[in-house]
Structures are given as structure tokens and as C-alpha cells.
Amino acid sequence: MTTTPIDTSAATFDSEKLSAAAREHLWMHFTRMSAYQDAPVPTIVRGEGARIFDSFGRSYIDGLSGLFVVQVGHGRQELAEAAYRQASELAFFPLWSYAHPQAIELADRLADLAPGDLNKVFFTTGGGEAVETAWKAAKQYFKLVGKPMKHKVISRSIAYHGTPQGALSITGIPDAKKWFEPLVPGAHKAANTNFYRAPEHGDDIEAFGRWAADDIGRAIEMEGPDTVAAVFVEPVQNSGGCFPPPPGYFQRLREICDRHDVLLVSDEVICAFGRLGTTFACDKFGYVPDIITCAKGMTSGYSPIGAAIVSDRVAEPFYSGSDYFPHGYTFGGHPVSAAVAMANLDIFDREGLNQHVLQNEPAFRATLDKLRDLPIVGDVRGDGYFYGIELVKDKTTKETFDDDESERLLRGFLSKALFEAGLYCRADDRGDPVVQLAPPLIVGQSEFDEIEQILRSVLTEAWSRL
CATH class of the missing domain: 3.90.1150.10 (Aspartate Aminotransferase, domain 1)
Structure with missing residues (x-):
């Protein structure tokens, strides 16, 4: 497949100067900065x-598509042009009590692409914020429907769900959390779907999948179903090395969540927008969650955006009377990012x-x-x-x-x-x-x-x- 590259061939760079400036001033993410004390900083x-x-x-x-992001490839001229056109027309306006056409059109398109009754789109600027949004929405939802004790979350061991305090609590990687504790209380862990190291049913993947889903059910029962608001799972778990779901796993998990009146959140920050060959990965594995969190591939990284896509059932109490969701981000649904997302999805359709x-x-x-x-x-x-x-x-x-x-x-x-x-x-x-x-x-x-x-x-x- 072909792309139309942005011409940057005339650009020249002083590599030593860039590296020195990076060592002196740029604090890189998840990086041992000491590694570059006597070595050049790789600069793309x-x-x-x-x-x-x-x-x-x-x-x-x-x-790695940058960081599971650049779905359509680098150098797409039309995405740069979409950003330029939108910035020239309306560079910024918040979604705090006002709307703009780009956010409206993108929300409409995402709702059309999402399964079931997932029709309400709350924009963020990235995946961790989308996870944070989903947990807050789940907690408030149950308060609004008269179940105020339901606030806890079950997620899976070794799973990564983001760096904000709430999302980090949902994350199941001890080394990612140890420096920032105490974190938000109420996040508990269950088994993941690493069949290669299955502690049970290592010779039967379907039985293992049922056991792994039931382990989440056991965690809900251990905490008390009247205290658990949501289960957060990735369709294919990233951290630990790409754990796919066994056959029937998500169908069993959906049954468990329905039985205990617990929301199922499909964290598709990585898996959505074609990474697995479908716009939303839950479609590939045949389940309908209550909330989808997504980001990365929505714009192929050409501008930052994320979203929590929420079912009509969960959103309904927030749309009644004086109730509302007291939560938001300045740059959530940014006009330029929304315009780039629309152009990115056009490429998906066309190609x-x-x-x-x-x-x-x-x-x-x-x-x-x-x-x-x-x-x-x-x-x-x-x-x-x-x-x-x-x-x-x-x-x-x-x-x-x-x-x-x-x-x-x-x-x-x-x-x-x-x-x-x-x-x-x-x-x-x-x-x-x-x-x-x-x-x-x-x-x-x-x-x-x-x-x-x-x-x-x-x-x-x-x-x-x-």
C-alpha cells in the first residue's frame, strides 16, 4: 500500500547539538536518563x-507504530493538511457547555462504528484520561441509580491502563506503581489470559479461558458485588506480551458482569482502530461492553485525542434533570485533533x-x-x-x-x-x-x-x- 510522504528531505540536523540539548533539558518518559550521560540520545x-x-x-x-499509534503510516500529507485547514478556521474551543462541528461529527461517526447502544462519546486527550473518565463515570453512574457502594474496579494482573492516579491504580504492574502509592483505593486484580503460563488447564485453552473469566467473577464475589462498579480488560492484553483471549472468554465475562450488575469496560487504547483488523476490537471477539476507552490509532498519532464511548444505559442518568458529569479536560475533543481523526478514518475506509x-x-x-x-x-x-x-x-x-x-x-x-x-x-x-x-x-x-x-x-x- 502506498502513502503520500511529507517532504522533509531538505531538513538538516546537528545531531551532537540535539543530543546535548536533550540530555540537558528534555526529561523523557519511562526513560533511565542516566543511560545517556555518556551516549547520544536517539533522535527521530x-x-x-x-x-x-x-x-x-x-x-x-x-x-511498534511509534507506540501502537501510527496505523496509516508516517508522512501522510492529507492528515497534515486537515490539521492546517482546521487550525486556520477554528484552532481551539472547549467542550465545556459549548460544542463545535468537528467534535459533533467525530462523535457521530464513532457512535455509528461502535457496537450495541454505545452512542455517547466523551472526549479526552489520551488513553490514560479515557480510563480515568470511565472509572469516574462508573462510580457516579451507580450513585445516580441508587447503588452508592459500587465503586471498586477489577482488572487483570500485569495489565497496563495508564499513568493518572486512578488509571495507575487499575494498572497491574507493581513496579509502575510503587513510587506513587498510596493510590486511589478500590482497584483489585485477577488472573490474565497468559495461556503459555496457565496456572490451571494448561492443556485446554477453552477450559483455561473459562477459569480466567471465573477468576474475575471470584474477585467480584470476594469484594462483594454490591461494592464493585466495573471490570477493566483489554481485548488483547498489552503488558506481559500480547495475551489474546481464549475462545468464549469474553462471552463468559459478559455473563459474569451482567449477573453482578458490574460494568464491562473494554480498554481499547491500543487495540481499536484496526490494530486487530476491526475498528473496535470487541467486535472481533464478539462482545458488547458498557464502555470503550480508546485513543492512539484514532488519529494515527498525527494529533492527540482519546475518548470514552458510553452506552445509552449508562449515560441516561447523566442526561436527566440537574444531574451532570463534573469532569472534563481543556483539550478534550480539540478541533484540530477531531478534524485529523475524521481524515484518518477516511483513509481507513478508502484503503x-x-x-x-x-x-x-x-x-x-x-x-x-x-x-x-x-x-x-x-x-x-x-x-x-x-x-x-x-x-x-x-x-x-x-x-x-x-x-x-x-x-x-x-x-x-x-x-x-x-x-x-x-x-x-x-x-x-x-x-x-x-x-x-x-x-x-x-x-x-x-x-x-x-x-x-x-x-x-x-x-x-x-x-x-x-
Whole structure:
């Protein structure tokens, strides 16, 4: 598939000056800043299609779509032009008691694309804010319908749901939370769907899926159904390395939530907008949640936006009498971002990107599955254009690396080696060590092969070093 690139070829960069300024003034996110005390800061200056370019002019395949974001690829002129046109007409106006056409049109389009009666769209500026919004909406909803004790949330172990205090409480990664406690109370954890390390029913994926869903039911019952407001789950869990749902998992989870009058929140910040081959990932797995949280791919990253898409049933009490939702963000539903989102969705429709992912996901999986012959590769899992490769010390026993080995493997070698070999992706140890891949949705077999060849070379060297 082709893109129309933005011409930045004339731009020149003083790499040493940029790196020095970055070390002195730019506090990067989730980054060990000490790592660049005596090393240059990798600086990406341009993107075109599925490739990115650094300040030295070196090219890399973007195997992570930035951060699970750039669905339509880099350098789309029409998205830049959509932002320019909107900024020239109405650069900003808030959604606090007023509307603007771009937010109205985008909300209408998202409601039409969402399943069931999910027809109310509350805009944010990103995914963590969308999760925060969903929890607050769930708590207030139950107060408005006369069940004020229902305020707790159940989410899954190792799951990542964002960095705001509420979203971080829902997150299931201890190391992400330990410095910021005490967090918002009421967030509790249950089993995830990592079948590779299933503690129960490791020989029967459907039985394991039922057990994992029932574990969420057990957590609800343990806390008391009259105190639990919502269950937050990703369609394919990102953190830990792309855990897909077993067959029947979400149908069972929907039954559990309905039985206990608990809202089911589908956190699709990563999985929505084509990552799995459907606009909303819940459609792929056949369930209708009460709230969808989304962001990233809505604009393919060309401008920030997020949303909580809420069912009519949950929104109804907020639309009655003097009741309202005392919550919002200055830049939520920003006119420029909304205009870019509309243009981005136009590209999806015109180029059939969802269909492209569905048609090519078997080839992507088959190409990555070739890596299973390497002694360091324990599992390859995921869905659509979203995969994790779990690394192990022993394939037979599934023995993982200890903390020191993981530190030397991931941060000491893999991340840098993969980048230097021409692949930008994620080597992650939030859970067992994995390499994560989520390329732009425009890629095909040639990019799959390039990714596999780079991974094969670098993982082979990693094993020899071990």
C-alpha cells in the first residue's frame, strides 16, 4: 500500500547539538536518563510509510507504530493538511457547555462504528484520561441509580491502563506503581489470559479461558458485588506480551458482569482502530461492553485525542434533570485533533485497512512463527498486527530469566541491538521478557520478512552471549 510522504528531505540536523540539548533539558518518559550521560540520545527526525529516520539519516522499520499509534503510516500529507485547514478556521474551543462541528461529527461517526447502544462519546486527550473518565463515570453512574457502594474496579494482573492516579491504580504492574502509592483505593486484580503460563488447564485453552473469566467473577464475589462498579480488560492484553483471549472468554465475562450488575469496560487504547483488523476490537471477539476507552490509532498519532464511548444505559442518568458529569479536560475533543481523526478514518475506509490487516494477519503470524526454532524463543502470541515473542532460558521447562539476566538481556543488549540492526520495537520485562511488535497497518510480507530476519539475527546473538 502506498502513502503520500511529507517532504522533509531538505531538513538538516546537528545531531551532537540535539543530543546535548536533550540530555540537558528534555526529561523523557519511562526513560533511565542516566543511560545517556555518556551516549547520544536517539533522535527521530522524520517518518515515511513504515520507516523512521534518525538525525544521522539512518533508516529503521517502525515495528511498534511509534507506540501502537501510527496505523496509516508516517508522512501522510492529507492528515497534515486537515490539521492546517482546521487550525486556520477554528484552532481551539472547549467542550465545556459549548460544542463545535468537528467534535459533533467525530462523535457521530464513532457512535455509528461502535457496537450495541454505545452512542455517547466523551472526549479526552489520551488513553490514560479515557480510563480515568470511565472509572469516574462508573462510580457516579451507580450513585445516580441508587447503588452508592459500587465503586471498586477489577482488572487483570500485569495489565497496563495508564499513568493518572486512578488509571495507575487499575494498572497491574507493581513496579509502575510503587513510587506513587498510596493510590486511589478500590482497584483489585485477577488472573490474565497468559495461556503459555496457565496456572490451571494448561492443556485446554477453552477450559483455561473459562477459569480466567471465573477468576474475575471470584474477585467480584470476594469484594462483594454490591461494592464493585466495573471490570477493566483489554481485548488483547498489552503488558506481559500480547495475551489474546481464549475462545468464549469474553462471552463468559459478559455473563459474569451482567449477573453482578458490574460494568464491562473494554480498554481499547491500543487495540481499536484496526490494530486487530476491526475498528473496535470487541467486535472481533464478539462482545458488547458498557464502555470503550480508546485513543492512539484514532488519529494515527498525527494529533492527540482519546475518548470514552458510553452506552445509552449508562449515560441516561447523566442526561436527566440537574444531574451532570463534573469532569472534563481543556483539550478534550480539540478541533484540530477531531478534524485529523475524521481524515484518518477516511483513509481507513478508502484503503480498506481493516480488511488489509485481516487478510495479512495469517502471514504475519506465520512469519513470526518461524522464530520458534530459536532456543531463546518460548512463545509467539497475539492477534492482527499485534504480537509478543516471549524469551526463555529453556524451551522445554519454560524457565524464564532472573532479574539480573533480564536486565542484561533486555536493557543491556536487545533494545540497542535491535535498533542498531534497523528495527524499532519494544523489549519489555513487565512480566516475563518479551519483544513486542505492532507495525503500521499498511505493511505486508516484505516488511514481515525484514522484521523476522532482523529478529533472527539479533536473538541468535543474544543467545550466544547468554
